[in-house]
Amino acid sequence: MxxxxxxxxxxxxxxxxxxxxxxxxxxxxxxxxxxxxKITDGLPQVKDFRKMTDTEKFKVLDTLFLIHESFxxxxxxxxxxxxxxxVDDQHVQDEFGVKYVLSDFxxxxxxxxxxxxxxxxxxxxxxxxxxxxxxxxxxxRDRFKGEKALFWLMRGSFVRCWRLMGMENMMLKMxxxxxxxxxxxxxxxxxxxxxxxxLVKSGLDVLVIEDDIADKNFPLIAPDQFQEFVNRYxxxxxxxxxxxxLKVVRHSDGNxxxxxxxxxxxxxxxxxxxxxxxxxxxxxxxEYCGDRICLLGNIDCVDLLPxxxxxxxxxxxxxxxxxxxxxxxxxICSSNSLHPGVAPDNxxxxxxxxxxxxxxxxx
Numbered sequence: 540m541x542x543x544x545x546x547x548x549x550x551x552x553x554x555x556x557x558x559x560x561x562x563x564x565x566x567x568x569x570x571x572x573x574x575x576x577k578i579t580d581g582l583p584q585v586k587d588f589r590k591m592t593d594t595e596k597f598k599v600l601d602t603l604f605l606i607h608e609s610f611x612x613x614x615x616x617x618x619x620x621x622x623x624x625x626v627d628d629q630h631v632q633d634e635f636g637v638k639y640v641l642s643d644f645x646x647x648x649x650x651x652x653x654x655x656x657x658x659x660x661x662x663x664x665x666x667x668x669x670x671x672x673x674x675x676x677x678x679x680r681d682r683f684k685g686e687k688a689l690f691w692l693m694r695g696s697f698v699r700c701w702r703l704m705g706m707e708n709m710m711l712k713m714x715x716x717x718x719x720x721x722x723x724x725x726x727x728x729x730x731x732x733x734x735x736x737x738l739v740k741s742g743l744d745v746l747v748i749e750d751d752i753a754d755k756n757f758p759l760i761a762p763d764q765f766q767e768f769v770n771r772y773x774x775x776x777x778x779x780x781x782x783x784x785l786k787v788v789r790h791s792d793g794n795x796x797x798x799x800x801x802x803x804x805x806x807x808x809x810x811x812x813x814x815x816x817x818x819x820x821x822x823x824x825x826e827y828c829g830d831r832i833c834l835l836g837n838i839d840c841v842d843l844l845p846x847x848x849x850x851x852x853x854x855x856x857x858x859x860x861x862x863x864x865x866x867x868x869x870x871i872c873s874s875n876s877l878h879p880g881v882a883p884d885n886x887x888x889x890x891x892x893x894x895x896x897x898x899x900x901x902x
Contacts, residue, residue, distance in 0.1 A: 543613030547688035555867030559897030565876030573883035575602035617676035668734035695750025753793025755817040811835030822862035856892035
């Protein structure tokens with residue numbers, strides 16, 4: 540029997556493991572605590588991780604690890620911790636100088652953009668990746684000891700650039716001052732490549748380039764803009780990560796169909812989260828992509844996991860495996876993060892159904 544790491548890496552081949560792997564791409568405090576209450580005690584009340592005491596933080600992190608162990612989740616997602624400083628009770632600032640307003644419903648929202656013009660860039664001092672921000676990855680490596688695949692969620696060129704410049708401003712600058720956009724993108728790439736070196740030293744297995752580029756109808760920019768301002772930089776990340784022995788997954792919500800050929804050509808090993816509301820049906824994507832890329836998804840976290848029944852979740856997982864599990868190249872996860880609105884029992888139903896229906900026939 541394969542362990543979780545081997546199972547994930549085989550599926551990302553893309554290939555067929557002993558069973559369809561299970562993965563949690565992202566999970567917020569509320570579902571960690573809601574699911575955790577089924578398997579442990581002493582958990583804090585639900586609140587933003589940044590507002591917890593150190594004791595509460597370590598309890599929540601330990602519970603996150605325990606969820607992965609108890610429900611046999613094959614891969615673990617790590618991300619930066621400690622890279623933000625508090626501005627006040629409702630706002631934080633990251634290492635790039637981007638300010639965010641905290642949200643009760645998930646990730647903080649970027650609202651302060653430090654680089655809007657070329658003159659701002661000339662005065663800007665870019666950050667240097669801090670090994671201390673990799674704490675969650677280091678803890679997971681020591682906890683799981685090679686039994687589970689370690690993923691890292693890295694913001695790609697588009698997301699980091701628009702957070703630095705502002706979304707509308709970046710869109711306009713693509714036409715009015717493309718050299719400026721390229722300069723910011725090159726700076727972001729330098730940071731990401733430097734952090735990649737640290738990640739490899741910390742034992743990373745899978746790099747996830749998180750770069751949301753589409754809504755449920757269309758990509759946010761035209762394909763030629765995507766190629767020029769985004770994909771050329773993310774491609775360097777993909778190629779560098781591959782040269783260092785990593786697998787690479789591309790993450791974006793929305794309708795990616797107009798960009799699919801470019802994404803496949805870039806050489807990604809996996810694609811997630813395949814949002815069903817955006818037309819990214821697993822059977823359709825599997826038919827188009829064939830065995831060129833592993834699909835990670837797409838159990839609906841908008842309607843099904845918050846409002847469905849355990850039986851409906853069970854049926855959705857079964858259908859997903861039937862639609863895209865043949866020949867391997869499928870990893871079950873939700874269609875985005877396990878956010879504060881999901882029902883803990885439905886999350887557990889997704890975990891259990893993956894094991895129930897995911898085993899491949901033994902030759």
